[in-house]
Amino acid sequence: MNALHLMAELIFMPLIAFIVGMMMVLMMRKISARLQRRIGPPFFQPLYDIVKLYGKDTQISHGLIHDIGIIMAVGGYIGAEILLPVPGMEGIAAKGGVITLSYFLMIPSLGMALGVGQCANPNGSIGISRALTAMLAYDIPFILVVFGAAWHYQSTSLIGMIEYQQVHQWGIVEMPLLAIAGLFALQGMLGKQPFEIYIAPAEIATGPMVEMSGKYMGGLFVMQTFQLYTAGVLYASLFLGGGTSFLTLLPKAFLVVALPMSIAFMFPRYKTEDVIRILWKWPVMLGLISLAFIL
């Protein structure tokens, strides 16, 4: 893997992630609009939003740590994308396995938490405390799913997993319950409707994003695109056999992201302790049952 190839990957993997992510955001907003019998935003709306936010003339900052927080949020996900193998480009997936990737997904939330902390706004702090509690809630089933997958494929590197699935059947066929548990965890990871208490607009003024203006808000929008893309592609490569080419990978990723979205807009918002109780009860139970089969 010569240096030039790596340099190309370093640039293109996040870029693809950004573009596909924006399409996913668009899909999300279109689904929610369609469910409400509305037309929904035009095609390039996510791009417009991000460019408008970055194009803002004035924005406020509460200090250096506020800026570093947003940089860590965006940078963390850019790092995570490079760990996530995509057909044709593997980045450094071999150097760090799926455990490292799941830790990389925690860095942006910690970075954002630090940034919001310095905003000195209690809405933000309450939002962050709920976000970290929600992370505690959805990470247990997610880790259980990762454990089952890694144990089933006998390796932690995603490339190995995809090759295994190319040869044998897909993960979802061999571990159906684990896949369902993974979807449940995905619902929590994406922070969509039922588990969205930490950005409740009316109650705590969108929690962590209360003091984010201009490019700070733009950064968080970019992070959302990366978040959707990473969740989709990770789930696809864990259970749906990844894709030999983009054409096979992207439909799976979009399907994976579409499923929780459509479920999401049916639900009201759960309280924090209910979020923990549900995410620690059902997906963990499903995961353990499926592990019983695999081990």
Add this chain to the structure above:
Amino acid sequence: MNSLVLLMVLPLFAAFIIPVVAKFSSKLALFTGPVVLCINLLLIMSAWVKVGSGAHAIFLGGFLPPVGIVFYIDHFSLLFSGLIASMVLIVWPWDAKESRLYSLYMLLSAASFGLALSADLFNLYVFYELLAVATYGIIAKQKNSSATAASLRYLFISSAGSVMLLLGIAIIYTLTGTLNIAHLATMTENLHGFAGLSAFALIAIGAGVKAEMFPVNSWVAEVYGTIPRQLSALLAGLISKLAVVLIIKMLLMVFQVQAAFDLLLVVGMLGVISGEMVAWRAKDMIRMLSFSSIAHLGVLFIALSIGGSKGLWLAIAIMLHHLLVKGGLFLMADRFSGHFDKLKGLAHHSPMSAAVFLVFILSLLGVPPLPGFWIKMALVMNLAELGGGLYYLAIGVILLATIIETAYMFNLVQTMYLKADADSTPLNKRYSASYTFAKLFALLLLVSMVFVSPISKRLKDIANHSANPQIYIHTVLPARYLGEKS
């Protein structure tokens, strides 16, 4: 070698002379006691050298055993008599002006010498009674009248115990027809039946009263609570040990049988547990020290239950260590008077007494460099070597006792190092001889820390020498008597 009888005669004589001498000049009466003790000390030292590694028997009145009364002299008994002489000298009541108290002290030391030396069972009983009477007298002599009540209660339990002792001696006499220990040692087979062992039980528990054995040591708290600290140092440090010597003489020579060891073991364990538990609740220094001495005598009984020369060596080491530490603590006790909470901030008033107190406690607990650790280690190792559930239970009890001791000792140390507040009593800093002796004991302890192996080697040969019955029998019983018998 016969001059050793003077050891016992001189104090008796002085005991009766002092009241007469006191008529003429009180100063002379004051000094006769210590002079006599110094003479005895010299006699003991010369005897120690002369006896060397052998042993010697003195037949009183020329009557050969098994009829006459025999004094058995070897390093074990000389060691004890030396301790008696020095301890009574240390604890001598210089400020008390009555001559009768001095004569009682003289009576006490005479009885102790007799107990240490004599090798005849009934003779031991007589000296034991003499010792008891002397102790009642000294306790009752104190100014506060609660001491009289304490000594009366002590008298009842102790004389009941000595009656048990007498019954034991009677049983032994009916079984063997003789009371000379060496003679008994030759016919041990008919003593190992139930009757013989019940005699031993009676003797052990009878003498146990003074040796603070478990069921019969309720007098300890009352007596030590009322008498002055120096006297309780003598009683706890030495007199209780002498009663144990009486049991040792019987145990070593006659009753080397597992049933006797188990009895001592159980009694020792109960003593350790009960002593530690009640000491944990104690709220003042004297009560804590008295129950802690009960516990440590329990450990002594556990050590005795190992039997043979190993058990004896451990017992001697524990006795010496306990004498130094408990004696020292009692001697210092008047610096720590009153409720523990009143001792707050004491360590800042006089760091020296706190440091000495700490040295004693650390050695008591068995913290490595100090000799206490080596003794506890050797004891536990020997107990483990014997194997068997009961011995492991004993190990558990000893170590549990150490933990409880750490708890209450360091609770006290912690209050001492706290900041002094309103109601903590200022320290009575006046000069007192006993405090200097306590510092001497602490120094002795630290010095012995360096010479642990030579001292232990010395103690081991004393124990080997005095623990095997053959030497005892050959020195006491004349050859021709043995000729026909064996």
Add this chain to the structure above:
Amino acid sequence: MNHFFTVEGILYFGAISLSIIGLFGLLVSKNLFRLLLSLVLFEAGANLVLVLSGFIRNGIAPIFLDGNSGAVMNDPVPQALVLTAIVIGVGVQALALSLIFRVKKHYGSMDMRTIRSKLEREIAENAGVTPPGSNEAPAPVKLIEGENS
């Protein structure tokens, strides 16, 4: 049980029952003087047992032997021992009596239980500690500093 109704059997039974009576007196009685008397009985019983240990059936006292050494003699040694034991017993009992007088003078009562609880309270007071578990009145709660010292 055959040798129970022999002479020494009865004597032994008498001696042992005497000491048991003494022991029972020690356990039950409350009055100091009665305690002392039961102690005397107890010691007398023990002395009797000691004397009897030298008894040989139809042996005669050694003093009556006028030269013919053939007859069976009672063993003189325990008798000598008993002498000293009795003397010691007397000494101890005399001392106990004098102590009882002083205790009666000081505490004003002869009942062992009141003496014990008074003694316990005195020990606790001079050690500056509340007496352990005195079941009469619960330890007074210190409401005001020094109010009930």
Add this chain to the structure above:
Amino acid sequence: MKKELKIKQKERTNPLAHVFDDFIRFCQSKSLFMLHYCTGCGAIELPPAMTSRFDMERLGIQPMVTPRQADILLITGYVSIKTLKRVILTYEQMQSPKYVIGICSCTVNGGMYWQSYATAKKLNEYMPVDVYIAGCMPRPEAVMAGLQRLKDNIRNDKKEHKGSAWKDYFKRYDYYLGNQQALFGEDWQTPTDIIAEAKLYGLETEETYGKHTKLLEKHQTPLLPQEMRIK
């Protein structure tokens, strides 16, 4: 009628910047975040604008909660003096380019409360207003038309200069501050520091400072942000 006030901020001249600025203005017109601040009765008209019948999202407009994220401040209905204080604070906390849409005639000229002691009659005396939507509660169609008008103004702001009214707040801050102080009293102050913002972004003109700003400096202890310092 107002003479063109020169601001210190230099216009970027190179052609690439122009293309880039045009693209940003285009995106700004296509994506607007609306701070839904229901001050009066006109607010009831906005939900229908957002729901399926009129679907504001088609125009790229989303409701946002905090002024920091919002671009449009919708003042719906009469503005009482007490509410005006919060409106001004919210307006100053919004990040420019920000636009104010006055819905209902009460914001235009006081409407039916024209002679009331408790309401502020003309909204544009206290902050620059981009679009007024008249009507005593204009129907959603009118609101949508007003929003569409705002979007057009933003897109061709270069030519008609109708889309950057927000600069006027910095340019003639003294005039606005004067009106506010007239209403709320001499010691009127908000925690946001408009003068420092004007200086930072070079939007200050000679009319930014005046009598009223001097009054403000007299009363307000300057809220300087804590700078991170090593020693």
Add this chain to the structure above:
Amino acid sequence: MTLLDHLFIVVFSCLIAISVVRNLPIVDKLAPVLYGLILIMLVRMASVAYGGDAYLSSFSLDLLGFKMHWQFTALSWYFAIITLVAALASAVFMSGDWGRQYREGGGNYGMLQLALIVNVFSMILLLGSGDLLSLFIGWEFVSWASFLMMVLSPSKLAKKSAVKYIVYAMTGAMALMVAIVMIYAVNDSLEFEQISIVFAQMSGSSQVALVLLLFVAFAIKMGLLPFHLWQAVAYAETPGPGAAFLGAISSRMGMFTIVLVIVQFIGLGGLKSVGTSFANMQTLLAWVAALTTIIPTYIALQQHDAKRLLAWHGVGQGGYMLLGIIMFDSIGSAGGLMHVLNHASYQAALFMTVVAVMYRTGTSDLNKLGGLVTQMPLTFLVMLIGIIGLAGLPPMNGFVSKWLVYRSLLVNGQPLLFVAAVLGTLGTILSVYKLIHNTFLGQLRLEHQNVREVPWSMLVPMLGLSVIVFITGFMPGLILPWIASVQESVGLPVIAHHLGGIEYAKGGLDMIWVSGILFYGFGVGALIFYFLGGKSKRVHQYDNYAGGHFLTSDVRYHYSNNFYPGLMHLIGTWYRGSFQWLENSIVSVMSFFSVFFENIYRAKQPVMLLLIGVVLALLALYRNLGVGA
């Protein structure tokens, strides 16, 4: 005179020097120099850490028939280097301005310096022990030394918790003594090899007894689950940098002895053979470790005092080390061992930051702090690096050892343990964020307006430790050879490693690449942030969205109390303090017995006891002999 003798002599002379000079002002300069000297002596012996053979000391004592000798293996060198670095850092921290403030505050500064050197001396003695008896003596020295350190702080609670500690420590020492005695009783020798020989010969039940006794002794020192109650309060109350030193390394002596005795001489076969097939000793120890990672961490989550929170985390992280080492495979044990060094580095740094905050603001109560990031930026940086390490996130070294532990749990197929470890990690992330948020972020209080950064004498050790945390995280290959030689000397499978990280067949870790990618991501994020977006204006903390409300200083607009209400609603009821109840019940049983015995001693008529004693003795003899008259 081998190198080990030089080390012992130098450490002892440093002890003497400091004890002589402790009340003079020059101790501030002398102490760090002495610790540096000891460190140099240790580095001279570094060959043992790179595969060299152990150093034997020429000293050997023969007392009462027990032979004692001393040796320094790779394992002892590894723990010694951590001890010395922690001691050097806390000595430098202590002898600067903090020492002056402690002295003015009435603290006994000379004794604190002495306590530190006594701790170091006793730890070197323990680490160098060559047989069971010298191990026991070293063990007692270490327990008494940390007691000396704890008892120095003037507060009453500190002294009470110190006494509670020494009772726990003595229980541990006595359990160790019983185990040693059981080993000695078989064939009269106290060598380490005896443990495995004796263990093999033992019957099933005494095997369980031996392993349990050894484990109890070492678990008490390490604060594992059933015995963890003493550690947090004791370490939190120890004065300033003493807490940093104790928190970092003192309880890890338990880990040293676990590795030395249980892992090296009883080993996996021994542990597996003990107990039934389902619940063998290894699963028991693993589950004790897993519960130790969870329960103390969630107790830490509840604390509102920063030192107490960190001390509880010290207890929690101990569970990781045991979890790693108990797997007995190459990566698991490497993870456990490396976690000792990692934890020591960031725990000491975090404790120092909290002490620095106390030095400036006078309190460590999280509900009375806030917004200090602008006033004390460097302390914030150290705490940030520390909490990233404690939480185990990538760039820092905590991640490497946690990754190794997870990887070994994955390979060994232990889903429940894996979930327990992750639960512990997430709990740590939550509580460290609460620590840094309540101390440094949020609204700054009026009274802390003019708080300044701590002087350099305190900053240098903190920054040094955080550099260590980062360097060993970025290039774990620097310390992996030490761990490989430890594994080799202890008989565990050795880990394959290179400078960047770990090669492993089924998916290794290369920290240079991972951290490189992370910094590349941060760089791109910074590029996007600074070049695409426009200028941003710094605003005051009162210029904040509060629903239109005008923020002023009279109402504190800050959220720190009851930081995780949602979580606490769910698991709040689980904190019933069942271990505290267990401890209290044991104490009440003991006091019941003591009252029982006390009443025996207050018997009205002692002769009754005499009679009972005689009758029971005769009965026992009768039954014992089983034969009539």
